[in-house]
Structure formats: structure tokens, C-alpha cells
Amino acid sequence: xxxLITKMKEHKLQIGTISIFVVLYIIIPLSWIKHSVYxxxxxxxxxxxxxAFAIAFLCCSEPKKIFHDPVFYLMVVADLLTLIxxxxxxxxxxxxxxxxxxxxxxxxxxxxxxxxxxMIVLCIVEFxxxxxxxxxxxxxxxxxxxxxxxxxxxxxxxxxMIFLEWCxxxxxxxxxxxxxxxxxxxxxxxxxxxxxxxxxxxxRCALIGAAVFTILILIPSKFxxxxxxxxxxxxxxxxxxxxxxPFSLFLVWLGTMRDRIQM
Numbered sequence: 327x328x329x330l331i332t333k334m335k336e337h338k339l340q341i342g343t344i345s346i347f348v349v350l351y352i353i354i355p356l357s358w359i360k361h362s363v364y365x366x367x368x369x370x371x372x373x374x375x376x377x378a379f380a381i382a383f384l385c386c387s388e389p390k391k392i393f394h395d396p397v398f399y400l401m402v403v404a405d406l407l408t409l410i411x412x413x414x415x416x417x418x419x420x421x422x423x424x425x426x427x428x429x430x431x432x433x434x435x436x437x438x439x440x441x442x443x444x445m446i447v448l449c450i451v452e453f454x455x456x457x458x459x460x461x462x463x464x465x466x467x468x469x470x471x472x473x474x475x476x477x478x479x480x481x482x483x484x485x486x487m488i489f490l491e492w493c494x495x496x497x498x499x500x501x502x503x504x505x506x507x508x509x510x511x512x513x514x515x516x517x518x519x520x521x522x523x524x525x526x527x528x529x530r531c532a533l534i535g536a537a538v539f540t541i542l543i544l545i546p547s548k549f550x551x552x553x554x555x556x557x558x559x560x561x562x563x564x565x566x567x568x569x570x571x572p573f574s575l576f577l578v579w580l581g582t583m584r585d586r587i588q589m
Contacts, residue, residue, distance in 0.1 A: 339439040342385030346438070349378040350448060358455050358478055361470065368474075372423035379430035386437040401429040449489035456482025456516075460523045476529020483520040484539055487513060 353374055357364040367374070392398050408425040459478050494509035517540065524532045549555040 336439070338385040339437075342382035342434075343438050343440055343444075345378040345381040345385075347444065347448070349375050351451065355451060355455065358459070364470065364474075372427055375427045376423055376430070379427055379434065382434050382438065383430055386434055386439075395433075397433050401433045404429045446489065446492065449485040449492070452482045452485035453489050454482075456486050456520070460519060472527045473529050473531065475527040476524055476532025479520065479524050479527065479529075480532040480535045480539075483516065483524075483536060486516055487539075487543065490516065 353367055353371070357367045357371070405422075405426055408422050412422050455478055459475060459482070490509055490513045494506050494513070498505045520536060521533075524536055545555075549558075
């Protein structure tokens with residue numbers, strides 16, 4: 327009986343993982359290549375992603391453990407704050423769904439069962455699009471939203487760095503130090519290119535995301551295992567979450583001041 331329950335749990339985990347990979351491997355890459363597909367999927371992008379995450383949430387979460395998980399409450403609070411923010415600045419409903427998707431991704435991060443091969447393939451796909459959008463910039467003149475470009479580039483940058491780190495940590499029989507040093511140099515170059523191209527796209531959120539990502543990867547892994555490391559992550563998460571409201575209001579205020587000055 328216990329074996330049957332274990333198999334059912336593993337099967338549910340696989341379904342949850344597959345639901346997300348269907349979106350990542352099929353819908354998103356297609357919309358990142360052709361603008362016609364982008365136009366067709368953009369109105370439903372966050373909804374489709376949310377549906378995939380919802381399936382994963384149902385498959386990967388245990389009802390008895392949900393209310394004992396602090397990340398669940400962080401997700402709920404972030405979603406509520408975003409909902410409040412939605413009414414305060416009258417933003418698009420898609421912005422709310424985006425935050426919901428991100429928080430679901432955060433909640434499911436340690437619950438999905440992703441194999442190394444799946445992760446490497448995903449990293450390669452994302453890294454390809456980082457260079458594709460870097461070498462062939464797709465701003466408004468090609469119909470793409472520059473903030474969307476920031477999303478593509480930030481995603482590709484982060485997954486690309488993970489892929490390079492995986493390559494760097496592999497065992498090499500000959501000239502191991504040299505090869506690892508080359509991968510480290512390549513990581514630095516990729517980060518610099520990432521900052522440059524994201525700045526070109528004028529995507530503030532992606533630039534902030536890249537800065538946070540840089541801070542997190544520069545901190546030694548041992549730090550996160552310490553109590554102060556956990557506190558730091560929590561404070562950063564809460565600060566970035568709660569800080570979205572005053573930051574958004576500040577941007578709206580700047581916009582109104584600019585309009586008044588121009589008038």
C-alpha cells in the first residue's frame with residue numbers, strides 16, 4: 327500500500343513538472359522567435375503560465391503541509407499586496423497574474439521534481455534566446471515590448487549562468503584549473519553583456535532583477551545555511567515585495583511631474 331502511495335505521489339510530481347515544461351518548452355520559445363505567435367499568446371501568456379503553475383501546485387503540494395509552510399504565507403501576502411497595488415495605481419490585471427505566477431514559482435521551487443537533464447536542456451534553450459535577443463535586438467521597431475525583452479534577457483541570463491556554473495563544476499581530467507578559469511571568465515563576460523543589453527532595452531524591472539541575482543550569486547553558499555543567511559533572504563524578499571507599492575507610486579508621481587513640466 328505504501329509503495330502504491332509513493333508511486334502516486336511521484337506520478338503527481340511528474341504531471342506537475344510536465345505542465346510547467348509544456349509552457350516553457352513550447353509556448354514561450356515560440357513566442358520569443360516569431361512576433362505573430364507572440365501577439366497570439368501574449369494576451370493569454372500569464373494565464374497559461376498560471377494554469378500550468380496551478381496544476382503543479384495541486385500536484386506537488388500536500389494539503390496538510392501547506393499551512394505550515396512559511397513560503398505559502400509569503401506568497402499569499404505578496405499576492406494581496408499586488409492586488410492592493412492594482413487598485414492604487416490602476417495597473418493592468420496582467421501585472422497581478424505575473425506576480426502570482428512568480429510567487430507560485432517561488433513556492434514550488436523546492437517541490438518540483440526536475441531531473442538534471444531537464445534542467446540542462448532548459449538552461450540551454452534559455453541561454454540560446456539570451457544571445458538571440460542580444461545579437462538581434464527586438465525593440466518596438468520589431469513589435470516587441472521592451473519590458474518583454476527585459477524578461478527574455480533576464481531569464482536567459484540567469485539560466486545561462488546556471489548552465490555555465492554546471493559546466494565549470496564538471497570534472498576535467500587535464501588542465502582542470504585552466505578550463506574552470508575560462509568558464510569563470512565567460513560568466514563574467516556574460517554578466518557584463520547582460521547588464522549592457524538589458525540597459526539598452528530600458529527595462530527597469532529586469533535591471534533590478536539582474537542586480538538582485540548578482541548579489542545572490544556573489545554571496546557564498548555557506549552564508550545561506552546560517553541563520554543570518556535565512557534572515558537576509560527573508561528580509562530581502564519582504565523588502566522587495568512590500569517595496570513595490572511605494573516604488574510604483576513614486577514612478578507614477580515622477581510621470582505626472584514630467585507631464586506637468588512639459589506642459
